[in-house]
């Protein structure tokens with residue numbers, strides 16, 4: 001099977017007139033082998049159970065494919081050929097919308113024309129990207145749908161308690177907002193009815209206000225699916241139908257992880273999975289399994305309770321009799337918990353005390369626009385918080401059980417009384433709009449109360465205090481700490497065949513860090529392969545190590561000297577250049593220091609939308625003018641600036657991870673506690689991957705030539721800097737300045 005898939009790959013390369021690239025073929029070979037070895041589907045059964053007593057074979061390849069390898073062709077062709085041969089499907093998951101769009105709009109259509117066997121592909125998006133027609137009807141008309149509640153009494157408005165300012169920063173009155181909001185919904189309704197819009201949020205000309213969109217999003221908790229009277233015209237289900245006959249489904253990591261255990265996507269034990277941009281998977285996994293609850297805005301509890309009681313009463317659901325008691329207790333417990341949190345941690349949250357170990361200065365009363373945060377040291381909650389949290393968890397579960405009984409009865413009633421389907425489905429949608437808040441309480445309390453198993457890191461737990469409009473908002477948060485353990489438990493336990501790929505998976509020249517992060521270290525079914533870039537880095541690239549600036553630990557002295565050196569270097573730029581900063585403050589300082597002549601050629605990330613900035617940069621370079629982009633982390637990866645668009649790349653400081661990440665802090669604390677060194681084990685390897693991504697912006701094609709200048713002397717002077725250097729492409733290195741005043745080429749790589 002692997003051989004014939006590889007033959008298809010060779011045919012596609014020959015037919016397209018592309019040059020055979022050794023690394024690309026090597027990768028295609030590994031993909032074919034991996035996917036041909038995986039056992040898919042359930043083993044055959046007789047009445048005594050599965051006939052095969054053996055565990056199904058899993059097969060996973062982790063492939064670092066350097067820039068220029070052509071990895072999307074190298075995985076797509078063998079994976080699709082094998083999926084067609086095995087009568088299964090390929091799921092390609094990406095981290096960014098840009099890559100999804102490239103696959104769906106460019107790569108896969110081209111392949112559909114060149115593969116010998118026809119195949120269909122489709123893009124899968126989360127439900128929240130589509131409009132719910134039923135909710136839109138209700139909100140655009142402002143009518144009650146027959147249940148006696150006008151939509152505009154904000155009965156089920158998730159955001160009724162929340163800040164009124166719009167994302168554009170305008171402050172508007174409630175009445176004015178209602179008018180604007182209804183006009184927005186009516187416009188959507190018109191476009192939908194006239195066939196000018198397909199219900200996909202991403203197809204709207206302007207991104208909608210998050211709060212306005214959320215009220216009409218096709219979320220699962222408010223949807224009765226086939227029982228809904230608008231099911232046949234539903235945008236989300238129409239999009240889902242296009243997935244049914246597709247052999248290739250493009251998703252993103254978020255949707256992939258949030259759909260685990262549901263039936264939204266193909267079953268992972270019966271499809272071939274490609275994870276592109278796989279270096280993002282650990283971070284996305286932590287976000288997916290983290291949870292938060294709001295301890296200050298609690299009106300939703302009464303709203304949810306009254307809706308559930310009224311609906312349950314109509315349907316004679318006995319469980320609703322307990323809801324008034326349960327909801328009152330839940331509300332009281334949340335208030336009590338909020339009081340206790342403020343009693344024990346209020347000073348730290350408000351920034352009134354020196355930050356103790358595990359906390360950070362800031363706070364609603366501290367730095368403006370920056371929430372105060374208190375992280376629970378070692379995941380050990382104050383003893384007085386444990387019992388209220390346990391009671392809260394219990395009440396949330398009881399409330400959820402009663403809600404499930406009402407939902408079940410509603411679905412049965414919709415089935416029994418199709419002529420009442422619209423009214424009943426809208427009741428269901430009202431309950432479902434608020435239910436996720438209750439689910440968040442259940443999930444957060446459970447994670448907060450979770451005890452760490454022997455030898456594993458406790459969950460990260462923290463509280464935040466912030467001002468939002470007129471409200472002081474206190475929230476509790478919890479997150480798993482180790483992405484690897486989380487992915488092992490939820491993903492790798494079901495996946496049979498997978499390829500994980502990216503241009504940057506090794507750290508300091510080894511796969512160990514990524515394998516641990518992603519939960520595949522020591523997995524006998526996982527293999528790692530590094531496919532070299534076809535570029536001649538020593539000839540094409542120069543790495544300039546600036547060695548005569550102050551130590552970056554003295555931020556003020558360093559930033560001042562760095563900016564002066566940068567300004568001098570920018571005067572030499574002839575075509576396109578990219579300057580990468582590690583913080584907004586650093587970027588602002590450089591921006592404010594620009595002399596008039598340079599100001600004209602600099603484009604700042606924070607001043608323009610990305611597409612506009614890039615198009616202006618391209619125009620200027622095409623016109624033979626110099627153009628410099630000032631950007632931060634998001635410009636350090638995924639930005640493709642070939643040829644003259646990026647002949648100079650300036651790295652203003654080593655990209656260590658931000659110091660205010662509570663999950664990273666919790667993890668570092670745990671490592672120290674068990675006698676390990678977080679700097680060596682966590683910080684340096686993570687920085688190595690980020691730095692390799694940044695440096696990767698410089699050479700994008702075999703014709704490119706570029707200079708990369710790093711102003712951070714730690715790269716050449718420290719032992720970890722030397723290790724970071726080993727993980728970079730073998731550019732010719734030049735040291736500038738330094739204690740000996742040395743200049744010029746120092747050592748070839």
Ligand code: SF4
Pocket residue numbers: 131132133134135218219222223224225226228229230231234235236237425
């Ligand atoms: S099927 Fe679900 S998402 Fe679609 S319109 Fe009906 S309730 Fe809304």
